[in-house]
Amino acid sequence: MRVVTLGYQTWGHRTLSAVLRTEHEVALAVTHPQSDHPYEQMWADSVEDLAAANGVPVHVATRADQALIDAVHAAEPDVIVANNWRTWLPREIYAAPTHGTLNIHDSLLPRYAGFSPVLWALLNRESHVGVTVHRMDEGLDTGPIVAQQAVPVGPASTTTELVLATMDLIEPLVARSLADLAAGTLTEIAQDPAAMTYFHKRSDLESRIDFTSSAADIELLVRAQSDPYPNAHFTFDGQRVRVLAAHVSTGRFGGTPGRVTVPYEGGIAVVCGSSRTVPEPAIVFERLRLDDGTEVSAKQFFGTRGGYIDD
CATH class of the missing domain: 3.10.25.10 (Formyl transferase, C-terminal domain)
Structure with missing residues (x-):
């Protein structure tokens, strides 16, 4: 399959790395420009550098403008894989590929949609955190779940330890989801809106x-x-x-x-x-x-x- 990735920071880097390790072709890697914002200096592995090192075309954009829409359509992807894309994506992008868009979110959806999910989950004394792969739709982290994996929260866990543990789940989940998609065996489980919880950015x-x-x-x-x-x-x-x-x-x-x-x-x-x-x-x-x-x-x-x- 032809894959377009959309991602930023280490989350996007891990996602692009996962696709590069599969049999699939990365037709385009889309990422945000480097930022001096403190939050965006953390976990700042460069998607752009990884793509360049592997001969993958790169498109750098702040938001989904017409240039990005045109670049995605020109790449003719079979599927988009997104992780930590930080601005709204229109239907012209997420529904463009034959198989739509798979988004990776670092929580056990439908709980902890939105921002800083690992940190909020720790503060709420959850027993587990995790990563979900879901189909993107018009909502925020609301599409059907196609893969999910959890890691336990220990009595002395820190957010940093849990974020690193969830990052380690990205590559196997992406690889498995793409393999199932290519084989036609991908299963989808609709999220229960009544079970959904949403958390805002921390300040x-x-x-x-x-x-x-x-x-x-x-x-x-x-x-x-x-x-x-x-x-x-x-x-x-x-x-x-x-x-x-x-x-x-x-x-x-x-x-x-x-x-x-x-x-x-x-x-x-x-x-x-x-x-x-x-x-x-x-x-x-x-x-x-x-x-x-x-x-x-x-x-x-x-x-x-x-x-x-x-x-």
């Missing part, structure tokens, strides 16, 4: 620590916002402080949420939770990162200072 607001949350929730936020993602953070004495490592205290602490207390279990305990009078486990900060990039222990940063973390 700086979602990374800010709320000390009225439980210590377990704060510790989970720290793991969810692991490097290279924007770290969970708070403000102390007017300085933004990012949290790299933390744990839930064994003992319980009472008082005002956000109160910096004492050295405890290798770090500094900060009161958290919904009550000022009923003691609850504290969040124990271990490693911090300052605005200049310096990494310090919580003991180094707080020293003998008490006080309250700024709201």
